[in-house]
Structures are given as structure tokens and as C-alpha cells.
Amino acid sequence: MIYLTKVDLEDDAVRFVSIDFETANRYWSSACSVGVAVADETGVIDEWYTLINPLMEFEEQNIHVHGILPRDVEDAPTFKEIWPKLSSYLAGNVVIAHNASFDMGVIRKAVARYGLEMPDFDYLCTRIIGKKVWPDMENHRLNTLAASKEITFEHHNAMEDARVAANIFLHAMADSGVQSIEELTNVLKVNRKSIHDTSSSGSRSRYGDIKPQTDQFDPAHPFYRKQVMFTGTMKSLKRKDAIQRLVNVGGVHTDKMDTSTRYLVVGARDYEKFAAGKKTSKLVQAERMIEYGRPLRIISEEKFLSLV
Structure with missing residues (x-):
């Protein structure tokens, strides 16, 4: 486990959520397990894992990768059923994943499949960050990065992958000599990507046409500019x-x-x-x-x- 110093850390400067999915088949909407690891500068502080019933057929090549069988998910909740809890981890946070395009694709496709509401959050990819921080490594697969930091784990177990990705991210911060996620992205010249709520047209509020009926406000009011x-x-x-x-x-x-x-x-x-x-x-x-x-x-x- 890597720990960062707490010197001059701002609130939430090093708070993020690491996520990993496994899928039942070639379709990204077929999530069959998810692991979530919440971390700060001290390491992983919260975890959650669940199997997911994809309500779809499993393909042999996917089973070969993660070992999850159809019978394992027969009584598991569906993606729609876990979404309230899963989205609560994502909303308003910085989310990281290894090969993030895949995990974000799973979220997008599953949300669209079930007609769910998407929360706002930013995300970063530990594979891209790894290439920036350790450019001379043979490759930047999760297991390769983990081995370089003497981290042992069960690859393609969603919980273990999420946990290891969180630790790789903290190692990247430590090896870059930074004290915040913002500083890391600035130093590495890596941009946060964003996922936005798709339940409305994109405005902050579907009632955006409602305007104040006065121009006299009390700055001490608890709702003022909140x-x-x-x-x-x-x-x-x-x-x-x-x-x-x-x-x-x-x-x-x-x-x-x-x-x-x-x-x-x-x-x-x-x-x-x-x-x-x-x-x-x-x-x-x-x-x-x-x-x-x-x-x-x-x-x-x-x-x-x-x-x-």
C-alpha cells in the first residue's frame, strides 16, 4: 500500500473512486460483476462488490477470462437494481479505471439499455497515466503495473482489479511528486474526461425558464447562490x-x-x-x-x- 503525505492537502484533493466491470459476452451492456474501491491519500477506505445478472447469454471467451458462470448470477441483482447504489459512488466524484474506455462504455451502454439516469462525474484512465509516469515499461497492462510495484492480485476479479487500479493511481501520484489529482493531471498533461447526466437536454435544470420575480436578495439566506x-x-x-x-x-x-x-x-x-x-x-x-x-x-x- 502506498501512502501520500497530508501536507497542504486541500479537501477532496486525493479522493477518487476506482471501478472495474466484467461482462458476460462481447456486448458492453452485459455487465456480470462490478467492483468499486473508494480511496484517498491513505489508500482504499471503502469497497463494494456484487455479481450482476446480465439477463443475457454468456460467451465462452468471457467465462474463460473471469470464471463467472451463468449459474453464479441466477439470483444476482440486475444492473437496473444495483444502479441506485452504483451511481451514488459515481456522482460528483473523480472515477478511475484501467482501460477506462471499456468501463465507461459498460456504464453508458447499460444505462441506455435500462433507460436509467446518468449522474455527472469525471474520469481518468490508469493505463494512460501509467504510460506517462513509467514510459519505459514493457507494457502498461494492469498486471504488469501491479508486478512492478510488487502488488499481487487475482486479475479479472472486478473487486481486485478496482482495488489494484486505485493503488496504481496512488503510486503514480507518489512517483510524480504531486499532492492532488488536479496537480497530477496538470503535470502529466492529462485531461479529465466527463460523463454528464443524460436525463435532460443538458441544462442545469429542466425548469431553466423560471426566473426570479425580484432583484433584491438577502446574501445571508441559506439558499442564496446555493x-x-x-x-x-x-x-x-x-x-x-x-x-x-x-x-x-x-x-x-x-x-x-x-x-x-x-x-x-x-x-x-x-x-x-x-x-x-x-x-x-x-x-x-x-x-x-x-x-x-x-x-x-x-x-x-x-x-x-x-x-x-
Whole structure:
């Protein structure tokens, strides 16, 4: 395990999510397992792994690679069923993967297949980074990079691959002498690529035509210049009317949960379900972001109305 010093580290300077998929066949939408490793400068701090029922046929060449058989996933959840949890790891974070074009392709294809909402996140490829940091290596496959750092693992196990990719990324930072992801990308001249929410036309809000009915705002108001998101069904008023009240106090409505989101307002009907343990995908994402230290608050419809 590699550890970075904590000298002058900014918040979230070295927080990222490493991900790896295995697929049942040649089609990228056929994910049959996923491994997720959350890491910071101290190493991997959280992990999650699950088999996935791809609802598709397995091909022998894929089974030969990862060893997952059709019977192994018979009782496993589908991609649609794991998406609320998986997307909560991705939303608003820097995501890394080895041969990231494949893993991002799996996400895109599976999301499109099931008609799911895509969160916003940036991603980087450890293979590309490896080529920049260690240009003289024979090749930059994950197992080759791991061997060079004396890391042993079970290749093509999604959890182990995600964990090792996270450690390779931390080694790349250490060997580059940098203290943040931003500094690493600047030094290596590698650009973060982005995946954006595909559930709307691309604007921050589908209600972008709603404008403030005043130009007098109180800068001390908790919603002033803060991005606010809504989820669930409201009892007291329509969503559009709630957004009008929000922008009237200087708030900014967003449909996309990312690192800039500061409030998630839960409609009264769903807040009751939330209290009983039932959660929307946005609630799951919000709880995950709060768990990792994001300055995000979940508030009820009643609390929202008391502020506007």
C-alpha cells in the first residue's frame, strides 16, 4: 500500500473512486460483476462488490477470462437494481479505471439499455497515466503495473482489479511528486474526461425558464447562490412553484447531483417513505456524498417551505 503525505492537502484533493466491470459476452451492456474501491491519500477506505445478472447469454471467451458462470448470477441483482447504489459512488466524484474506455462504455451502454439516469462525474484512465509516469515499461497492462510495484492480485476479479487500479493511481501520484489529482493531471498533461447526466437536454435544470420575480436578495439566506435539488412528490405545492420560490430568494435549481449541490429537498410524500427506510436513487446518492464529507444537507418539504 502506498501512502501520500497530508501536507497542504486541500479537501477532496486525493479522493477518487476506482471501478472495474466484467461482462458476460462481447456486448458492453452485459455487465456480470462490478467492483468499486473508494480511496484517498491513505489508500482504499471503502469497497463494494456484487455479481450482476446480465439477463443475457454468456460467451465462452468471457467465462474463460473471469470464471463467472451463468449459474453464479441466477439470483444476482440486475444492473437496473444495483444502479441506485452504483451511481451514488459515481456522482460528483473523480472515477478511475484501467482501460477506462471499456468501463465507461459498460456504464453508458447499460444505462441506455435500462433507460436509467446518468449522474455527472469525471474520469481518468490508469493505463494512460501509467504510460506517462513509467514510459519505459514493457507494457502498461494492469498486471504488469501491479508486478512492478510488487502488488499481487487475482486479475479479472472486478473487486481486485478496482482495488489494484486505485493503488496504481496512488503510486503514480507518489512517483510524480504531486499532492492532488488536479496537480497530477496538470503535470502529466492529462485531461479529465466527463460523463454528464443524460436525463435532460443538458441544462442545469429542466425548469431553466423560471426566473426570479425580484432583484433584491438577502446574501445571508441559506439558499442564496446555493444549488438545490428536489426529489419525490410534494404535498403543499407543485415542483415548478417550489422552484419559483427558490429562485426568488437567490437559490439555484439543479437536476444534477454533483459536488456543487448543497441541498436535497425531499417531497413530503417521499419523506415519509424515507423515514421508513425507503429511498429514491437521489437520496441514496445524497447519503453517500454526505458520508464522504460533502457539504450537502437533506431537508424536508416542510423545512424548505419555512425558509422560502
